[in-house]
Amino acid sequence: MKQLALVIDLNVCVGCHACVTSCKEWNTSGTAGFMSDFNPYGEDPTGTFFNRVQTFEVGEFPNTQTVHFPKSCLHCEEPPCVPVCPTGASYKREEDGIVLVDYDKCIGCKYCTWACPYGARELDENLKVMKKCTLCVDRIYDESLPEDRRKPACVLACPTNARLFGDVNDSESVVSNSIRENGGYQLMPEWGTKPANHYLPRRKTSITIHADELTRIDNPLKKEQLPLPDDDEQTLDDIMSW
């Protein structure tokens, strides 16, 4: 069964937040919008975002890793947010596996927030309905857009191409391939939620230096040997007569 998802490559994510605001600008005027902001120009502004980047440090100086970690709804194959919803507002689409919320049915009871182990849901404090990533469902099937632009806004925006999009149940898809080849993993698989979104870990490249690479016959310093002395300079050969 088709399962659309994002694969996020932490090896190249620089934490620029392009995915965060491109998501917001697409969705605030899309079918999931508006995405309200409280105190937009005042104290402690806070608004609805479907996608956020968390940055954290791992390890102690100087062995520190700085990790930028974009996080949105993971479109679980077994989404715990769906069965807890008392009104049926939370549902998973059969045709592509996207988990959505029908705002018309949502009563803002927040059961789904408690059920979601990933903290991916946000209550729109203005409309008092639950909102979350739709994988830009109103964009990816929109035939008025050129075919190569029918992708989630965050995927199109990402300057490091750290966000891959496709069907994780199609073993030949780019996303499946990248998961297989690069050690892609799911968040907290022990919860049994089978999140569709995957992450690719940091991969390191190093250079090995072999000792013989420093002692080469073509060392250019050899060309700098000074010229032979003039022929008329005295030598032992001139003065030793036995």
Add this chain to the structure above:
Amino acid sequence: MSKPLHDPISNAADDAGTIETKNTTCYMCACRCGITVTLRDGEIRYIEGNPDHPLNKGVICAKGASGIMKQYSPGRLTQPLMRKKGSDRGAGKFEVVSWDKAFSLLETRLADIRHTDPKKFALFTGRDQMQALTGLFAKQFGTPNYSAHGGFCSVNMAAGMIYTFGGSFWEFGGPDLERSKLFVMIGTAEDHHSNPMKIALSKFKRQGGKFIAINPVRSGYAAIADEWIPIKPGTDGALFLALINEIIKQGLYDRDFLVKYSNAAELVNMDEDSSENGMFVRFEVPKEEGCFDAQNKLWWDRHLNKPISMHTPGTDPYLLGEFTLDDGTVVKPAFQLLVDRVQEYTAEWAADTTGIPVETIRRLAYEMGITARDEKIELPIAWTDTWGNEHDRITGNPVSFHAMRGLAAHSNGFQSIRGLSILMSILGTIDRPGGFRHKAPFPRPIPPCAKPPTGPECVQPDTPLDGMPLGWPADPDDLFVDDEGEPVRIDKAFSWEHPLAVHGLMHNVITNAWRGDPYKIDTLMIFMANMAWNSSMNTSEVRKMLNDKDDNGEYKIPFIVVCDAFESEMVSYGDLILPDTTYLERHDVMSMLDRPISEFDGPVDSVRIPVVPPTGECKPFQEVLIELGSRLKLPAFVNDDGSRKFRDYPDFIVNYETAPGSGIGFLAGWRGKGGEKFMKGEPNPKQWEMYENNNCVFHYELPKSYQYMRNWNQGYLEWAKRHSLTRYAEPINIHIYSEVLQKFRLAAQGKSFGKQPPDRHRDRIDEHFDPLPFYSEPLETLSTDLRKYPLNAITQRPMAMYHSWDSQNAWLRQIHTHNYLHVNPVTARAANIEDGAWMWVESMHGKVRCMCRYSEAVEPGTVWTWNAIGKASGTWGLSDKANESKKGFLLNHLISEELPANKDGDVLSNSDPVTGQAGWYDVRVSIRPAEAGEPEVTYPQFDKPAKLPKQATRFKATRWLKYFAGGKKS
């Protein structure tokens, strides 16, 4: 009937409303990506990257995708304003005036200045990308007092590299990550530059290249580095010198490249008594005309064992040794002098200075040298060099670098960057695949041909300036000084204080004008630069200077004009405020005459076209300048009969030529009557249309054989000359040894015959104009009690705010609402400061109260924060309680624009003595916890300015923002 809140399977095309899309160029930072703006019912639906644009190839960043919130921000200025009579500057009491009144007032004032003493008008601009026009206006007006923000940004990077290999990072060149194998990023973390760097870095990593980040802080790009090497701020030069030492010692330099393409083999006169001491020996000495390196130097041939003219076919010169010419003159190849110089800069020495372990320094040197030598790239591209040798391939050594303000913003930055440039050169990586590559119009001669004026006589009433306001001195005689050797410019650029101040010293303008040193000015016009806040060093004092009056009750800076799109902290200090448009509301050009967006493969320029109408009374600053130029009858803006020449800015862009019939204008694409020419050609009335139909961008891809080795590529250099990019098709040899610097040094030593420095500057010039890079501690460090202020303090811009001044932006400000001081836990605990606690950070210039954030990603001797997140209360359309002003802070209060008086009592700019680059990152600080009971608010706080008269902005600072473009409204 109420509409459904949400129909998740509805299709965007079903949304009500009229959809339009327009292509233009982003300006949320200075990268200038191509964007496609979709409007619904005339409102911005979304902004995305244009997939057909060469710069960003369809991607966009956090700022670019937040352009909607810039466009509709309540912080916008939408009407011309005049300070109310009797109110103080900074109080923000304004009344609305008409543009007619604003223009006539300016016309009268500026005409009078121009008629009497044009230098009393000063025009300084920020990150405007409009320098071709603003510079033209200043020159036509006749004032030398003009520059943009480069002096306080990264001029050391431009100057250090251009004076070494004729090009520089970012707009003018960069790392060829497509083919590189080892990439070293130093002194760059989150910015400079944005999307093109991100795109390239990701591809590079996926291709298996090794990425090393050298930086006191690990954030942003450095986060994904394969190796992070923490370094003490300001010691980068020490690292480069040690790397050069190790690489030469191991024979890992590209000898062939250095011999053919640099001055490494050229013989330097070692006779200390000679006026030619330290100069290259010439085999013929006709006067050297033109700004290029005459090919008249000597090599010492290895086979013949005698001097021979450089580039004699079949010769192979020594790079090392000491030789005696027939006339007894002792000479050494420049490379020998470099080797002599780096002798003392061992890895052990550098380890102590930089904090990088000695084995890491050695390994770095080996990784660079071995990768360069053993991973050589060969491209099957034939080319011909300027000496007529034909080559059947292009070779490259795939080691590349990128650096920016972390190196530049130190007072020793110029020589550090000379060190980096030489490191890149000895590895043989200049304009070759996998290394550094130029972008048109670079490479240019070393230094480029444009020169500043040469004396006070170049400034005359009612006359354009004789010389370029900014240029590239090649010789002390190019300095802009009076008969006593004293400065003519208000910022003292091109004087003996900062001879190679090629971008000016904007950071000293207000202090100098306030003090009347070297003279008083009348009108200061500031465009898009926040000099009352984050763009000034010593912010608190500068704000006082702006409002200071003399004994007669007159302002020390009599008239201040501020042009900006937003209510920045500077606005309340203006006497006349001109509301600029946003980037989405105007025509604009990314001109080849300024800083275009060229690619490695050829010249690129681009335009902006308006996608929405101007808000309120906003007028593009470009139109302001055209209007003023016409009213003041500046020659470039009027016909012979004095009538207005250009209808408006778009008309100016099409029809202006740099000289009558020159065929060179602001835009390079679609020139000629029907758009059939490029770079050079008659004006084309349909030029704008043609840009608009081509994604707003013109891109000429050079033939492959012209894309590399351009300093010495005959085909390219002749092409560049034919298309008027350069005056000469002469080779541009790398200056391993800088004779240009030596000329200044000879003057300081009293050994030359041209302009001489005042005695008080001789030692400083002698020390810093060293023709070879050297390491010295930053000037401020030398005058600081390091026992009292042991820590380095630096700033950087976060990616989501890079260059964008976007605290007025409802979405971006949620990402960075306030800043912390990031401190290594070891350092913080030693000072008894808890994570998240209030603390004081103090320098010898001032103190700031802020909040502490523990970080393992900063070396323990350094503290840092995000720059320009902190704002003054009551600005940028934010409420008085906004976190930016209550929890956010500026480090600028700790940083002085001037050094403590020297032993002669002279007060000099806190800048690099060579270039005048502001030494932002030289400040030393101490930290301590805030006392219990202190207010939990940052210090200093400032009185908030009065509310501006009502502006015609879309949003008000209400509790809820519910943006939905056009179409259905709930």
